[in-house]
Amino acid sequence: MVLGLQHFDDRVGDENGGPRLDSDAGEELMLVERGVAIALGSRPPDSPGTLYITTRRVIWLSDADKGNGYAVDFLSVCLHAVSRDPEAYSLPCIYTQIETEDGENEESESSDSESHGDLELSNVTEMRLIPSDPGQLDTLFGIFCQCAELNPEPQEEEEEENSWFFGSEEMADDGSDSEWQLSEHHANPIGYANGDHDLACTVHELRINDQRFEDAEEVESASRNGHQFSG
Protein backbone atom coordinates (compact mmCIF):
# COMPACT_ATOMS: atom_id res chain seq x y z
CA MET A 1 0.00 0.00 0.00
CA VAL A 2 1.41 3.34 -1.01
CA LEU A 3 0.54 6.58 0.65
CA GLY A 4 -0.80 9.43 -1.38
CA LEU A 5 -2.65 10.05 -4.60
CA GLN A 6 -2.00 7.78 -7.59
CA HIS A 7 -2.83 7.85 -11.28
CA PHE A 8 -5.57 5.39 -12.13
CA ASP A 9 -6.56 4.14 -15.55
CA ASP A 10 -7.51 0.53 -15.01
CA ARG A 11 -11.02 0.37 -16.33
CA VAL A 12 -13.17 -2.69 -16.71
CA GLY A 13 -14.20 -3.49 -20.27
CA ASP A 14 -14.16 -0.58 -22.68
CA GLU A 15 -13.16 2.97 -22.05
CA ASN A 16 -16.56 3.75 -20.59
CA GLY A 17 -16.27 1.12 -17.92
CA GLY A 18 -15.84 1.66 -14.27
CA PRO A 19 -12.65 0.99 -12.35
CA ARG A 20 -11.36 -2.52 -11.93
CA LEU A 21 -11.54 -3.30 -8.24
CA ASP A 22 -9.46 -5.67 -6.16
CA SER A 23 -12.38 -8.02 -5.57
CA ASP A 24 -10.10 -10.83 -4.46
CA ALA A 25 -9.09 -8.67 -1.54
CA GLY A 26 -12.72 -7.91 -0.84
CA GLU A 27 -12.85 -4.43 -2.29
CA GLU A 28 -16.45 -3.44 -3.01
CA LEU A 29 -18.14 -0.43 -4.48
CA MET A 30 -19.91 1.77 -1.94
CA LEU A 31 -21.12 4.64 -4.10
CA VAL A 32 -21.01 5.94 -7.65
CA GLU A 33 -21.58 9.63 -8.24
CA ARG A 34 -21.62 11.04 -11.77
CA GLY A 35 -20.92 14.64 -12.62
CA VAL A 36 -18.15 15.18 -10.12
CA ALA A 37 -15.19 17.43 -10.77
CA ILE A 38 -11.89 16.99 -9.00
CA ALA A 39 -9.45 19.72 -7.95
CA LEU A 40 -6.00 18.74 -6.77
CA GLY A 41 -4.07 21.19 -4.65
CA SER A 42 -4.52 24.66 -6.00
CA ARG A 43 -5.13 23.53 -9.57
CA PRO A 44 -8.40 24.35 -11.28
CA PRO A 45 -10.96 21.54 -11.34
CA ASP A 46 -10.56 18.77 -13.90
CA SER A 47 -13.46 18.31 -16.28
CA PRO A 48 -16.42 16.43 -14.94
CA GLY A 49 -15.92 12.79 -14.24
CA THR A 50 -17.36 10.00 -12.18
CA LEU A 51 -16.56 9.36 -8.57
CA TYR A 52 -16.34 5.77 -7.39
CA ILE A 53 -16.07 5.25 -3.67
CA THR A 54 -15.04 1.75 -2.69
CA THR A 55 -14.51 0.09 0.65
CA ARG A 56 -10.81 0.80 0.33
CA ARG A 57 -10.28 3.88 -1.78
CA VAL A 58 -11.59 6.87 -3.65
CA ILE A 59 -11.37 6.66 -7.45
CA TRP A 60 -12.18 9.40 -9.89
CA LEU A 61 -12.34 8.72 -13.63
CA SER A 62 -12.46 11.46 -16.17
CA ASP A 63 -15.36 11.48 -18.64
CA ALA A 64 -13.53 13.53 -21.22
CA ASP A 65 -10.10 11.93 -21.04
CA LYS A 66 -10.69 8.20 -20.71
CA GLY A 67 -7.13 7.47 -19.78
CA ASN A 68 -7.13 9.95 -16.95
CA GLY A 69 -8.05 9.07 -13.44
CA TYR A 70 -6.89 9.27 -9.87
CA ALA A 71 -7.15 7.03 -6.84
CA VAL A 72 -6.26 7.38 -3.21
CA ASP A 73 -6.48 4.82 -0.42
CA PHE A 74 -8.61 5.77 2.55
CA LEU A 75 -5.55 5.00 4.64
CA SER A 76 -4.03 8.12 3.11
CA VAL A 77 -7.00 10.39 3.67
CA CYS A 78 -6.20 12.08 6.95
CA LEU A 79 -9.09 14.51 7.05
CA HIS A 80 -12.28 15.21 5.16
CA ALA A 81 -14.95 17.87 5.48
CA VAL A 82 -17.79 19.63 3.68
CA SER A 83 -16.79 23.03 2.39
CA ARG A 84 -19.62 25.41 1.53
CA ASP A 85 -18.30 28.89 2.05
CA PRO A 86 -17.65 30.56 -1.32
CA GLU A 87 -14.91 32.65 0.26
CA ALA A 88 -12.86 29.59 1.07
CA TYR A 89 -13.52 27.90 -2.26
CA SER A 90 -15.80 29.01 -5.08
CA LEU A 91 -17.75 25.76 -5.26
CA PRO A 92 -19.32 23.59 -2.58
CA CYS A 93 -17.19 20.50 -2.28
CA ILE A 94 -15.79 17.73 -0.15
CA TYR A 95 -12.41 18.95 1.04
CA THR A 96 -9.84 16.28 1.89
CA GLN A 97 -6.25 16.25 3.06
CA ILE A 98 -3.98 13.50 1.86
CA GLU A 99 -1.02 12.09 3.72
CA THR A 100 1.95 11.84 1.41
CA GLU A 101 4.81 9.38 1.33
CA ASP A 102 7.44 11.52 2.97
CA GLY A 103 5.12 12.53 5.74
CA GLU A 104 5.37 16.19 4.87
CA ASN A 105 2.11 17.96 4.36
CA GLU A 106 3.06 21.38 3.16
CA GLU A 107 0.27 23.73 2.34
CA SER A 108 2.43 26.06 0.32
CA GLU A 109 1.95 26.67 -3.37
CA SER A 110 5.25 25.13 -4.27
CA SER A 111 4.29 21.71 -3.00
CA ASP A 112 2.21 20.83 -6.02
CA SER A 113 4.35 22.47 -8.69
CA GLU A 114 2.82 25.12 -10.87
CA SER A 115 -0.90 25.19 -11.20
CA HIS A 116 -0.87 24.51 -14.90
CA GLY A 117 2.33 22.55 -15.25
CA ASP A 118 3.11 18.93 -14.71
CA LEU A 119 1.47 17.53 -11.66
CA GLU A 120 3.55 15.64 -9.14
CA LEU A 121 0.95 13.43 -7.50
CA SER A 122 3.13 12.45 -4.59
CA ASN A 123 3.10 16.09 -3.50
CA VAL A 124 -0.66 16.55 -3.61
CA THR A 125 -1.87 17.14 -0.08
CA GLU A 126 -5.32 18.58 -0.76
CA MET A 127 -8.08 17.22 -2.93
CA ARG A 128 -11.53 18.67 -3.51
CA LEU A 129 -14.42 16.70 -4.97
CA ILE A 130 -17.04 18.97 -6.47
CA PRO A 131 -20.37 17.32 -7.21
CA SER A 132 -22.62 18.99 -9.73
CA ASP A 133 -25.38 18.47 -7.17
CA PRO A 134 -24.33 20.16 -3.90
CA GLY A 135 -27.20 18.38 -2.20
CA GLN A 136 -25.07 15.25 -2.32
CA LEU A 137 -22.35 16.70 -0.12
CA ASP A 138 -23.69 15.37 3.15
CA THR A 139 -24.13 11.90 1.67
CA LEU A 140 -20.59 11.96 0.35
CA PHE A 141 -19.28 13.16 3.70
CA GLY A 142 -21.09 10.31 5.44
CA ILE A 143 -19.72 7.70 3.04
CA PHE A 144 -16.21 9.05 3.58
CA CYS A 145 -16.71 8.65 7.34
CA GLN A 146 -17.93 5.08 6.93
CA CYS A 147 -15.05 4.13 4.69
CA ALA A 148 -12.51 5.71 6.99
CA GLU A 149 -13.85 3.49 9.75
CA LEU A 150 -13.53 0.48 7.46
CA ASN A 151 -9.86 1.21 6.99
CA PRO A 152 -8.11 1.44 10.33
CA GLU A 153 -4.34 1.37 10.58
CA PRO A 154 -2.98 -2.11 9.92
CA GLN A 155 -2.47 -4.00 13.18
CA GLU A 156 1.09 -3.91 14.42
CA GLU A 157 2.83 -7.01 15.72
CA GLU A 158 2.57 -6.05 19.33
CA GLU A 159 -0.75 -4.85 20.60
CA GLU A 160 -0.52 -1.46 22.23
CA GLU A 161 -2.28 -2.63 25.36
CA ASN A 162 0.61 -4.95 26.13
CA SER A 163 3.44 -2.51 25.80
CA TRP A 164 2.96 -0.77 29.11
CA PHE A 165 6.06 -0.11 31.13
CA PHE A 166 5.81 -0.91 34.82
CA GLY A 167 7.72 0.17 37.83
CA SER A 168 8.87 -2.64 40.18
CA GLU A 169 8.02 -2.20 43.88
CA GLU A 170 5.24 0.15 42.99
CA MET A 171 3.28 -2.73 41.52
CA ALA A 172 2.22 -3.73 45.05
CA ASP A 173 -1.06 -2.23 46.11
CA ASP A 174 -0.33 -1.21 49.65
CA GLY A 175 -2.96 1.49 49.73
CA SER A 176 -0.58 4.38 49.20
CA ASP A 177 -1.84 5.19 45.76
CA SER A 178 -0.13 8.52 45.54
CA GLU A 179 3.25 6.86 45.49
CA TRP A 180 2.50 4.91 42.35
CA GLN A 181 4.86 5.93 39.62
CA LEU A 182 5.77 4.86 36.17
CA SER A 183 9.45 4.13 35.98
CA GLU A 184 11.03 4.53 32.61
CA HIS A 185 14.40 3.00 33.26
CA HIS A 186 14.11 -0.57 34.39
CA ALA A 187 16.13 -3.54 33.32
CA ASN A 188 14.35 -6.58 34.71
CA PRO A 189 12.17 -5.53 37.57
CA ILE A 190 10.26 -8.07 39.59
CA GLY A 191 6.64 -7.88 38.69
CA TYR A 192 7.36 -6.65 35.17
CA ALA A 193 4.52 -8.39 33.48
CA ASN A 194 5.06 -7.31 29.91
CA GLY A 195 1.50 -8.20 29.13
CA ASP A 196 1.55 -11.51 30.98
CA HIS A 197 -0.74 -10.57 33.79
CA ASP A 198 -0.91 -14.05 35.33
CA LEU A 199 2.79 -13.92 35.93
CA ALA A 200 2.53 -10.54 37.61
CA CYS A 201 -0.20 -11.90 39.86
CA THR A 202 1.88 -14.86 40.88
CA VAL A 203 4.93 -12.79 41.68
CA HIS A 204 2.79 -10.26 43.49
CA GLU A 205 1.38 -12.94 45.76
CA LEU A 206 4.76 -14.51 46.29
CA ARG A 207 6.24 -11.30 47.55
CA ILE A 208 3.46 -10.55 49.95
CA ASN A 209 2.39 -13.86 51.36
CA ASP A 210 5.45 -16.03 51.37
CA GLN A 211 6.61 -16.99 54.84
CA ARG A 212 10.20 -16.88 53.79
CA PHE A 213 10.02 -13.11 53.68
CA GLU A 214 8.87 -12.76 57.25
CA ASP A 215 11.24 -11.31 59.82
CA ALA A 216 13.38 -13.76 61.66
CA GLU A 217 12.28 -14.54 65.19
CA GLU A 218 14.03 -12.70 67.95
CA VAL A 219 16.25 -15.01 70.02
CA GLU A 220 17.05 -12.88 73.07
CA SER A 221 14.53 -10.56 74.70
CA ALA A 222 17.29 -8.12 75.62
CA SER A 223 17.89 -7.33 71.99
CA ARG A 224 14.45 -5.76 71.66
CA ASN A 225 15.23 -2.82 73.87
CA GLY A 226 18.54 -1.75 72.63
CA HIS A 227 19.09 -1.32 69.01
CA GLN A 228 22.77 -0.76 69.25
CA PHE A 229 25.30 -2.95 67.73
CA SER A 230 28.05 -3.97 70.03
CA GLY A 231 31.24 -2.42 68.92
Added chain:
Amino acid sequence: MLFFSYFKELVGKEVTVELKNDLAIRGILHSVDQYLNIKLENIRVVDQDKYPHMLSVRNCFIRGSVVRYVQLPPDGVDIDILHDATRREARGP
Protein backbone atom coordinates in the same frame (compact mmCIF):
# COMPACT_ATOMS: atom_id res chain seq x y z
CA MET B 1 -9.77 1.15 25.05
CA LEU B 2 -8.89 3.61 27.77
CA PHE B 3 -8.69 6.69 25.61
CA PHE B 4 -11.73 5.70 23.60
CA SER B 5 -13.71 5.61 26.85
CA TYR B 6 -12.08 8.81 28.00
CA PHE B 7 -12.79 10.74 24.83
CA LYS B 8 -16.39 9.58 24.89
CA GLU B 9 -16.68 11.49 28.16
CA LEU B 10 -15.43 14.61 26.38
CA VAL B 11 -18.09 14.61 23.66
CA GLY B 12 -19.68 18.03 23.57
CA LYS B 13 -16.62 19.77 24.96
CA GLU B 14 -14.23 21.93 23.01
CA VAL B 15 -10.89 20.35 22.15
CA THR B 16 -8.00 21.26 19.93
CA VAL B 17 -6.68 18.49 17.72
CA GLU B 18 -3.14 18.84 16.45
CA LEU B 19 -2.32 16.70 13.46
CA LYS B 20 1.06 15.24 12.59
CA ASN B 21 1.27 17.74 9.72
CA ASP B 22 1.18 20.56 12.32
CA LEU B 23 -2.37 21.63 11.43
CA ALA B 24 -4.30 22.41 14.60
CA ILE B 25 -8.08 22.47 14.61
CA ARG B 26 -10.28 23.60 17.45
CA GLY B 27 -13.84 22.41 17.64
CA ILE B 28 -16.52 20.70 19.64
CA LEU B 29 -15.95 16.99 19.93
CA HIS B 30 -18.91 15.41 18.18
CA SER B 31 -17.89 11.78 18.32
CA VAL B 32 -14.98 9.40 18.54
CA ASP B 33 -14.58 5.74 17.63
CA GLN B 34 -12.41 2.88 18.75
CA TYR B 35 -9.64 3.90 16.35
CA LEU B 36 -9.78 7.39 17.83
CA ASN B 37 -11.09 8.82 14.59
CA ILE B 38 -12.50 12.17 15.60
CA LYS B 39 -15.44 14.18 14.32
CA LEU B 40 -15.38 17.85 15.23
CA GLU B 41 -18.12 20.45 14.86
CA ASN B 42 -17.98 24.22 14.53
CA ILE B 43 -14.32 24.04 13.81
CA ARG B 44 -11.80 26.82 13.60
CA VAL B 45 -8.31 26.36 12.31
CA VAL B 46 -5.92 27.58 14.97
CA ASP B 47 -3.37 29.15 12.62
CA GLN B 48 -5.73 30.44 9.96
CA ASP B 49 -3.17 32.37 7.97
CA LYS B 50 -1.22 29.24 7.35
CA TYR B 51 -4.19 27.10 6.42
CA PRO B 52 -6.83 29.34 4.85
CA HIS B 53 -8.57 26.63 2.90
CA MET B 54 -10.47 25.29 5.84
CA LEU B 55 -11.91 28.61 6.95
CA SER B 56 -15.49 27.84 6.14
CA VAL B 57 -15.61 24.19 6.99
CA ARG B 58 -18.07 23.59 9.76
CA ASN B 59 -17.60 19.93 10.55
CA CYS B 60 -14.77 17.59 9.81
CA PHE B 61 -13.66 14.02 10.27
CA ILE B 62 -10.08 13.42 11.32
CA ARG B 63 -8.41 10.07 10.91
CA GLY B 64 -7.15 8.82 14.26
CA SER B 65 -3.78 7.80 12.91
CA VAL B 66 -2.81 11.34 11.95
CA VAL B 67 -3.54 12.88 15.30
CA ARG B 68 -0.47 13.99 17.22
CA TYR B 69 -2.15 15.58 20.24
CA VAL B 70 -5.60 16.27 21.54
CA GLN B 71 -5.58 19.31 23.77
CA LEU B 72 -8.16 18.93 26.48
CA PRO B 73 -10.16 21.64 28.18
CA PRO B 74 -8.77 22.23 31.68
CA ASP B 75 -12.17 21.74 33.24
CA GLY B 76 -12.70 18.60 31.22
CA VAL B 77 -9.97 16.66 32.94
CA ASP B 78 -10.26 15.04 36.32
CA ILE B 79 -6.65 14.15 36.91
CA ASP B 80 -7.32 11.72 39.75
CA ILE B 81 -9.90 9.76 37.82
CA LEU B 82 -7.65 9.61 34.77
CA HIS B 83 -4.77 8.53 36.99
CA ASP B 84 -6.78 5.71 38.49
CA ALA B 85 -8.09 4.65 35.12
CA THR B 86 -4.66 4.43 33.56
CA ARG B 87 -3.36 2.42 36.48
CA ARG B 88 -6.26 0.00 36.23
CA GLU B 89 -5.68 -0.31 32.51
CA ALA B 90 -2.00 -1.01 33.07
CA ARG B 91 -2.72 -3.76 35.58
CA GLY B 92 -4.89 -5.60 33.11
CA PRO B 93 -7.92 -7.81 33.69
